[in-house]
Amino acid sequence: MLKRVKFAFFLDLKSAYKTLLRNKIRSLLTILGIIIGVGSVIATVSIGQGASEAIQSTINSMGSNMLIILPGSSSLGGVHTGFGILPTLTLDDAYAIRKLPAVKTDSGNLGMAQQVIWRGNNWSTLIMGASSTFPEIRDWPVAKGTFFDHQQVVSAANVAVIGNTAATELFGLINPIGHIILIHNVPFTVIGILSVKGFNAFGQDQDDTVVIPITTMLEKIAGTTWVHAIAVSAKSKEDTVIAQSEITALLRQRHHIPLHKPNDFFVRNLTEIAQAANSSANTFTILLASIAAVSLLVGGIGIMNIMLVSVTERTKEIGIRLAVGAKKKDILKQFLIESSVLSLFGGILGIAAGIGISNSISAFSPLKTIVTTEPIIISLVFSLCVGIFFGFYPAFKASRMNPVEALRYE
Amino acid sequence: MNTDRDIRISAPLIRLENIGMIYKIGDISYEALKGINLIVENGEFVSVMGASGSGKSTLMNILGCLDRPTAGKYFLEGRDVSNLTSDELAEIRNKKIGFVFQGFNLIQRLSIVENVGLPLYYSGMHSKEATEMAMDALKLVDLADTENKFPNQISGGEQQRVAIARAVVNNAPIIMADEPTGNLDSVRGADVMRFFKKINEERGATIILVSHDKNIANYGKRLITVKDGAIISSTVIETKNVV
Numbered sequence: 319m320l321k322r323v324k325f326a327f328f329l330d331l332k333s334a335y336k337t338l339l340r341n342k343i344r345s346l347l348t349i350l351g352i353i354i355g356v357g358s359v360i361a362t363v364s365i366g367q368g369a370s371e372a373i374q375s376t377i378n379s380m381g382s383n384m385l386i387i388l389p390g391s392s393s394l395g396g397v398h399t400g401f402g403i404l405p406t407l408t409l410d411d412a413y414a415i416r417k418l419p420a421v422k423t424d425s426g427n428l429g430m431a432q433q434v435i436w437r438g439n440n441w442s443t444l445i446m447g448a449s450s451t452f453p454e455i456r457d458w459p460v461a462k463g464t465f466f467d468h469q470q471v472v473s474a475a476n477v478a479v480i481g482n483t484a485a486t487e488l489f490g491l492i493n494p495i496g497h498i499i500l501i502h503n504v505p506f507t508v509i510g511i512l513s514v515k516g517f518n519a520f521g522q523d524q525d526d527t528v529v530i531p532i533t534t535m536l537e538k539i540a541g542t543t544w545v546h547a548i549a550v551s552a553k554s555k556e557d558t559v560i561a562q563s564e565i566t567a568l569l570r571q572r573h574h575i576p577l578h579k580p581n582d583f584f585v586r587n588l589t590e591i592a593q594a595a596n597s598s599a600n601t602f603t604i605l606l607a608s609i610a611a612v613s614l615l616v617g618g619i620g621i622m623n624i625m626l627v628s629v630t631e632r633t634k635e636i637g638i639r640l641a642v643g644a645k646k647k648d649i650l651k652q653f654l655i656e657s658s659v660l661s662l663f664g665g666i667l668g669i670a671a672g673i674g675i676s677n678s679i680s681a682f683s684p685l686k687t688i689v690t691t692e693p694i695i696i697s698l699v700f701s702l703c704v705g706i707f708f709g710f711y712p713a714f715k716a717s718r719m720n721p722v723e724a725l726r727y728e
Numbered sequence: 729m730n731t732d733r734d735i736r737i738s739a740p741l742i743r744l745e746n747i748g749m750i751y752k753i754g755d756i757s758y759e760a761l762k763g764i765n766l767i768v769e770n771g772e773f774v775s776v777m778g779a780s781g782s783g784k785s786t787l788m789n790i791l792g793c794l795d796r797p798t799a800g801k802y803f804l805e806g807r808d809v810s811n812l813t814s815d816e817l818a819e820i821r822n823k824k825i826g827f828v829f830q831g832f833n834l835i836q837r838l839s840i841v842e843n844v845g846l847p848l849y850y851s852g853m854h855s856k857e858a859t860e861m862a863m864d865a866l867k868l869v870d871l872a873d874t875e876n877k878f879p880n881q882i883s884g885g886e887q888q889r890v891a892i893a894r895a896v897v898n899n900a901p902i903i904m905a906d907e908p909t910g911n912l913d914s915v916r917g918a919d920v921m922r923f924f925k926k927i928n929e930e931r932g933a934t935i936i937l938v939s940h941d942k943n944i945a946n947y948g949k950r951l952i953t954v955k956d957g958a959i960i961s962s963t964v965i966e967t968k969n970v971v
């Protein structure tokens with residue numbers, strides 16, 4: 319019995335393959351639907367996976383267990399109406415937060431775009447005022463030189479640590495450490511270069527920046543005591559929630575907010591936000607992939623159509639096979655194998671197309687794509703199922719033929 | 729007229745009882761066979777003659793288990809096969825009957841050796857064994873060198889002989905041949921007939937053959953004449969008639 323299965327299967331496979339090659343153009347047109355379907359499933363899923371990965375790496379690049387406190391009122395329908403518009407957060411708030419039990423470190427932040435000048439070169443970049451804890455909170459160590467220490471923050475020293483892109487733009491191949499740059503006409507000594515961080519999920523070059531002490535920023539550049547944001551690193555993942563309520567309570571107290579009044583700040587748990595973004599990216603991927611899957615079904619109908627034609631064309635062959643002793647199931651199997659080979663072939667070409675599309679998206683657009691084995695296997699199984707499902711009716715029709723009538727068919 | 733000449737204890741190979749066949753085309757029905765009674769013993773060589781349209785092929789299709797009669801009973805080796813399912817009939821065709829069709833009926837997309845081996849494939853034989861047996865059958869009809877060609881690459885007469893090789897490949901006890909020499913010249917025709925005679929005598933295969941040609945029919949041992957869907961005579965062929 320096993321022998322029979324093995325051999326008949328081999329023969330059918332060979333015959334299916336030959337039939338496919340016999341009508342190359344027709345076969346190709348038939349499986350075009352499958353190719354497009356599988357190709358777009360693979361491509362969309364790879365974009366989705368790439369997005370998830372980008373979000374994940376953004377989470378990591380933000381530093382672990384990070385909370386961010388922004389000024390503003392949640393009474394405005396919960397919508398934050400613009401960074402730094404409402405002056406409510408101060409550097410002292412940041413220092414107070416640092417003392418909370420669930421908080422590891424904090425960094426008051428103020429960022430603004432400014433021209434930076436070194437000798438004849440000038441470059442417009444993001445100037446960030448930060449605390450000495452910046453490398454730790456952002457998980458972003460210096461590559462060369464040193465970061466400024468707490469003492470330099472307290473004394474509002476004119477020191478700067480520059481990102482890789484800003485360094486290249488201003489200094490080219492020259493080592494910037496020890497050189498004096500001008501920001502807003504204030505001279506700063508470059509003491510370090512940050513390690514390369516790359517682009518974030520929003521396509522921003524994170525290395526295009528200059529970091530100076532927050533105090534220097536407030537006093538000498540911005541001329542204000544208000545900070546744009548306070549970044550906080552909680553002690554652990556679990557502590558982020560505790561830290562969130564501790565910070566809220568502390569700031570309400572420091573800002574003298576009566577019980578019935580809303581907060582004049584937001585505490586955002588960035589990990590949670592990123593996770594939410596991640597899951598909505600996943601939902602989007604699933605949605606796109608299911609739309610693409612519909613074209614697989616359309617491809618299946620194409621296969622059914624061509625199999626019906628093939629069965630009719632080969633009526634005489636079916637008659638001969640029946641006459642020499644083929645049973646219904648032999649004929650059924652033969653045509654099912656043929657439609658499966660057809661759709662599986664479409665699936666394979668579709669996967670190749672999908673990988674190609676995904677790679678060119680990676681190469682020619684800022685979107686990152688990742689092809690994993692999972693959608694490939696699912697696509698293969700799915701296209702096989704499409705072949706069997708849509709090939710069944712034509713194969714069934716073939717197997718029900720009367721041998722004499724089939725033999726008379728011309 | 730009636731062919732059951734004698735009564736036996738053991739069942740004859742083939743016994744037809746009042747077989748009728750009515751073809752329906754829309755509202756019109758055509759009675760192609762009318763009350764056929766026939767007994768064929770094991771090892772017989774029966775020739776069937778009759779005018780075109782007299783019902784010879786129809787009769788052969790029923791005898792070959794390709795079609796079911798619309799009336800009467802067909803006993804093959806004592807077993808009533810007139811009401812078997814299509815798969816049961818396929819099994820009988822595969823094991824017991826080798827059929828040479830009026831047309832060549834070769835599958836174009838299969839090679840010669842694959843065509844010949846087809847009945848073996850459906851009997852579940854292993855590839856290598858089937859190919860060997862198919863080659864042996866091809867040698868019998870003197871066409872071993874065409875094994876890897878395709879039907880459209882050989883002549884009509886060669887195709888006919890390939891069809892004969894396919895009919896004998898499974899060593900079927902019954903060979904049905906509908907005009908097997910229709911596409912052959914008289915020399916090749918005589919070759920084929922000697923071949924049938926040989927497998928009749930050496931293998932003891934029962935042969936039922938349809939021919940228009942009296943000379944061909946005379947290779948048989950018994951001649952059945954069909955007219956308007958009925959058997960009108962059954963006579964023993966004298967050996968001296970053989971050319």
Ligand SMILES: Nc1ncnc2c1ncn2[C@@H]1O[C@H](COP(=O)(O)OP(=O)(O)OP(=O)(O)O)[C@@H](O)[C@H]1O
Nearest residue numbers: 751752753758760779780781782783784785786787
């Ligand atoms: N499938 C069919 N449907 C309708 N009529 C049929 C069918 N098959 C055969 N017939 C009719 O039955 C009659 C007998 O046909 P059959 O093929 O048996 O003749 P035959 O004796 O083999 O003729 P020939 O010598 O030309 O091959 C013919 O009149 C034919 O038209």
Ligand SMILES: [Mg+2]
Nearest residue numbers: 784785830906
């Ligand atoms: Mg005929």
